[in-house]
Amino acid sequence: EPEVTQTPSHQVTQMGQEVILRCVPISNHLYFYWYRQILGQKVEFLVSFYNNEISEKSEIFDDQFSVERPDGSNFTLKIRSTKLEDSAMYFCASSAPGTQYFGPGTRLTVL
Amino acid sequence: KQEVTQIPAALSVPEGENLVLNCSFTDSAIYNLQWFRQDPGKGLTSLLLIQSSQREQTSGRLNASLDKSSGRSTLYIAASQPGDSATYLCAAPYGNNRLAFGKGNQVVVIP
Numbered sequence: 001e002p003e004v005t006q007t008p009s010h011q012v013t014q015m016g017q018e019v020i021l022r023c024v025p026i027s028n029h030l031y032f033y034w035y036r037q038i039l040g041q042k043v044e045f046l047v048s049f050y051n052n053e054i055s056e057k058s059e060i061f062d063d064q065f066s067v068e069r070p071d072g073s074n075f076t077l078k079i080r081s082t083k084l085e086d087s088a089m090y091f092c093a094s095s096a097p098g099t100q101y102f103g104p105g106t107r108l109t110v111l
Numbered sequence: 112k113q114e115v116t117q118i119p120a121a122l123s124v125p126e127g128e129n130l131v132l133n134c135s136f137t138d139s140a141i142y143n144l145q146w147f148r149q150d151p152g153k154g155l156t157s158l159l160l161i162q163s164s165q166r167e168q169t170s171g172r173l174n175a176s177l178d179k180s181s182g183r184s185t186l187y188i189a190a191s192q193p194g195d196s197a198t199y200l201c202a203a204p205y206g207n208n209r210l211a212f213g214k215g216n217q218v219v220v221i222p
Contacts, residue, residue: 031208033209033210035210041214042212042213042214043155043200043202043210043212044212045209045210045211048207048208048209055207055208056206056207056208056209058209091154091155095208097208098143098160099145099157099160100145100157100202100210101157102147102154102155102156102157103154104153104154105153105154107152
């Protein structure tokens, strides 16, 4: 069964460093998303991407964040200068549209 | 903005009992609602997507109902098993397909 994959599973970085989180969505899906979950809190929407552009973003998704689909399979989230409060589990999701299917997540720890 | 609330936050049941998990949402102009399962430290597994035109959706021992007018959805799990122990998340869409999540129902099934 097709699934969303994410790499790395765990990333540790120093405050102020840039990180890139990678996702491979399900191959025939058209909509791509990033969400995050801070420990003990709700899953929060960050951004959605369709037709090679951002279709919607939340107030969390400020100028420090960017997304890219560099080729036909990968979808990346870049955080330019990480802060302590960026520590969270980051989930990628994709949909055909319809059901959103989530990846296993990348745990980002900012020290 | 869509606000999703799940009650109860946590529950423990003996194996074999039926589970009833409740979700309420504030914006009833939804076209579907999704239920997920999350195991500790893991990603989100989609369980059911129920369309706004449906009143119920079933998958095996799982049954989800949706009442848009009252802003409620209920997930029933029949004949619970220890393997059903997990957190169950309800998610309602708003905007351009972003999902708003509840905090979850944390379930423990006691053998």
